[in-house]
Amino acid sequence: xxxxxxxxxxxxxxxxxxxxxxxxxxxxxxxxxxxxxxxxxxxxxxxxxxxxxxxxxxxxxxxxxxxxxxxxxxxxxxxxxxxxxxxxxxxxxxxxxxxxxxxxxxxxxxxxxxxxxxxxxxxxxxxxxxxxxxxxxxxxxxxxxxxxxxxxxxxxxxxxxxxxxxxxxxxxxxxxxxxxxxxxxxxxxxxxxxxxxxxxxxxxxxxxxxxxxxxxxxxxxxxxxxxxxxxxxxxxxxxxxxxxxxxxxxxxxxxxxxxxxxxxxxxxxxxxxxxxxxxxxxxxxxxxxxxxxxxxxxxxxxxxxxxxxxxxxxxxxxxxxxxxxxxxxxxxxxxxxxxxxxxxxxxxxxxxxxxxxxxxxxxxxxxxxxxxxxxxxxxxxxxxxxxxxxxxxxxxxxxxxxxxxxxxxxxxxxxxxxxxxxxxxxxxxxxxxxxxxxxxxxxxxxxxxxxxxxxxxxxxxxxxxxxxxxxxxxxxxxx
Amino acid sequence: xxxxxxxxxxxxxxxxxxxxxxxxxxxxxxxxxxxxxxxxxxxxxxxxxxxxxxxxxxxxxxxxxxxxxxxxxxxxxxxxxxxxxxxxxx
Ligand SMILES: [Zn+2]
Numbered sequence: 001x002x003x004x005x006x007x008x009x010x011x012x013x014x015x016x017x018x019x020x021x022x023x024x025x026x027x028x029x030x031x032x033x034x035x036x037x038x039x040x041x042x043x044x045x046x047x048x049x050x051x052x053x054x055x056x057x058x059x060x061x062x063x064x065x066x067x068x069x070x071x072x073x074x075x076x077x078x079x080x081x082x083x084x085x086x087x088x089x090x091x092x093x094x095x096x097x098x099x100x101x102x103x104x105x106x107x108x109x110x111x112x113x114x115x116x117x118x119x120x121x122x123x124x125x126x127x128x129x130x131x132x133x134x135x136x137x138x139x140x141x142x143x144x145x146x147x148x149x150x151x152x153x154x155x156x157x158x159x160x161x162x163x164x165x166x167x168x169x170x171x172x173x174x175x176x177x178x179x180x181x182x183x184x185x186x187x188x189x190x191x192x193x194x195x196x197x198x199x200x201x202x203x204x205x206x207x208x209x210x211x212x213x214x215x216x217x218x219x220x221x222x223x224x225x226x227x228x229x230x231x232x233x234x235x236x237x238x239x240x241x242x243x244x245x246x247x248x249x250x251x252x253x254x255x256x257x258x259x260x261x262x263x264x265x266x267x268x269x270x271x272x273x274x275x276x277x278x279x280x281x282x283x284x285x286x287x288x289x290x291x292x293x294x295x296x297x298x299x300x301x302x303x304x305x306x307x308x309x310x311x312x313x314x315x316x317x318x319x320x321x322x323x324x325x326x327x328x329x330x331x332x333x334x335x336x337x338x339x340x341x342x343x344x345x346x347x348x349x350x351x352x353x354x355x356x357x358x359x360x361x362x363x364x365x366x367x368x369x370x371x372x373x374x375x376x377x378x379x380x381x382x383x384x385x386x387x388x389x390x391x392x393x394x395x396x397x398x399x400x401x402x403x404x405x406x407x408x409x410x411x412x413x414x415x416x417x418x419x420x421x422x423x424x425x426x427x428x429x430x431x432x433x434x435x436x437x438x439x440x441x442x443x444x445x446x447x448x449x450x451x452x453x454x455x456x457x458x459x460x461x462x463x464x465x466x467x468x469x470x471x472x473x474x475x476x477x478x479x
Numbered sequence: 480x481x482x483x484x485x486x487x488x489x490x491x492x493x494x495x496x497x498x499x500x501x502x503x504x505x506x507x508x509x510x511x512x513x514x515x516x517x518x519x520x521x522x523x524x525x526x527x528x529x530x531x532x533x534x535x536x537x538x539x540x541x542x543x544x545x546x547x548x549x550x551x552x553x554x555x556x557x558x559x560x561x562x563x564x565x566x567x568x569x
Binding site: 017018019022025026033034036038039040041046049052053054055056057076081084085090098127128136137138139140142143154199223268270273275277278279280281282387 | 483488490495496508521527530532533534535536537539540541542543547550551553558559560561562563564565566567568
């Protein structure tokens with residue numbers, strides 16, 4: 001029996017606003033003193049009233065647009081009722097029947113993963129169960145995070161493999177960062193992911209019993225947990241065991257999922273519209289303006305580049321993965337529209353520029369000021385297109401240009417790296433070389449391509465490395 | 480109406496007498512809701528808010544509350560500046 005897995009993802013992303021979702025408390029990081037950014041609203045003092053953050057609403061609309069959702073101009077905040085110490089109101093303000101965004105999709109490897117909904121909600125506080133390795137007798141609660149705006153993005157169960165889930169996550173994170181609504185740092189909890197997974201016999205339609213997995217702290221954890229869980233469920237099915245509808249936690253150190261004790265959480269949220277919050281009714285014009293403000297999105301840019309420059313998708317993956325890298329590349333496009341030079345530039349970016357950025361640990365946001373001058377990249381690419389420098393020479397030029405901050409078009413002369421395309425000069429060297437290596441030349445003529453080693457070597461030596469090897473070969477073939 | 484379930488969800492501890500008393504009251508409420516459910520609402524848009532207000536948004540601008548100490552003092556229990564509660568996980 002062959003099984004296939006059916007995977008859906010629920011993502012929570014923390015919005016990059018200055019203040020919380022329903023009060024004017026500043027959003028502070030996890031190193032801030034406990035309960036230093038709290039007020040009557042986010043700690044649920046009697047009579048305190050929530051007031052939604054306009055920026056957060058706009059960011060949610062941005063997310064909807066980026067995920068190809070339809071934006072509901074009319075949407076409603078609802079109370080999700082449950083008791084937990086980190087939730088002082090006894091309910092979380094979320095959206096239920098009428099979320100702000102619905103029915104979108106993300107494209108991965110030519111497959112569409114549908115988005116069921118994306119809605120606004122508030123975060124809960126943080127519970128502390130231990131200080132360092134010392135377990136506490138009590139639980140300590142810090143409400144700094146309570147009320148921080150989140151958008152929950154719920155996919156349909158359209159993924160069939162852990163790899164697809166991984167790709168979906170990667171694409172989603174790229175988009176959220178691109179439109180500048182979240183930093184998406186999973187370690188900081190700015191992006192959280194819960195997965196639903198079930199298995200079914202291949203070819204059948206009916207979903208199997210799904211298991212929810214929580215505590216996934218990295219993309220790798222998502223993939224590993226899914227692989228483990230699919231294996232576990234498959235083995236259970238083959239043994240004729242039932243799969244329980246349950247929530248499991250990923251234990252990364254042991255590489256297994258374990259059943260979560262569910263005594264605290266009654267999954268009975270009794271949602272109802274929050275009477276403290278009037279519905280959102282966003283003007284069509286505003287929704288459209290937000291869409292316009294997004295500009296082109298990475299997947300659109302990608303398609304354009306492929307069409308315009310005939311480049312391979314894999315070669316433009318990086319420069320369409322972040323808007324900082326993209327504007328770096330766009331700088332180069334402002335110098336040239338020549339396909340060959342653009343391709344060469346991409347090559348230099350993908351190898352040397354990225355290498356430099358990684359090695360120097362340059363922050364994305366600092367690329368504009370700290371990455372190698374894009375003009376240099378362009379100049380080297382152009383020299384390559386014109387065959388005026390060898391690929392080895394180009395590498396050297398790049399390194400020297402960074403070191404000296406001198407323009408490669410000047411450096412190429414200074415360092416004697418300029419390749420000569422002067423036929424008569426090269427021909428002279430080639431003839432000399434053939435004269436000195438008659439045996440090698442004969443072998444070459446008899447079809448042994450490798451025999452040219454000493455000949456090319458001689459030409460290079462005589463020309464101080466400036467002879468264009470391609471021209472050398474062309475001449476040799478004609479002799 | 481399962482009064483035990485409701486009280487558990489609301490974290491309210493009820494005496495046997497209260498359970499009986501509230502059960503009856505809830506039954507009446509539920510009956511009334513059943514009556515409401517019989518009303519024909521075809522073609523009528525649901526109302527999510529009765530104030531007629533919409534949006535009521537605020538700018539994303541920080542306003543420092545400035546009296547956190549009073550909130551912290553109101554925690555049923557505190558340790559340092561944390562709210563101290565019964566242990567919630569093992
Ligand atoms: Zn607050």
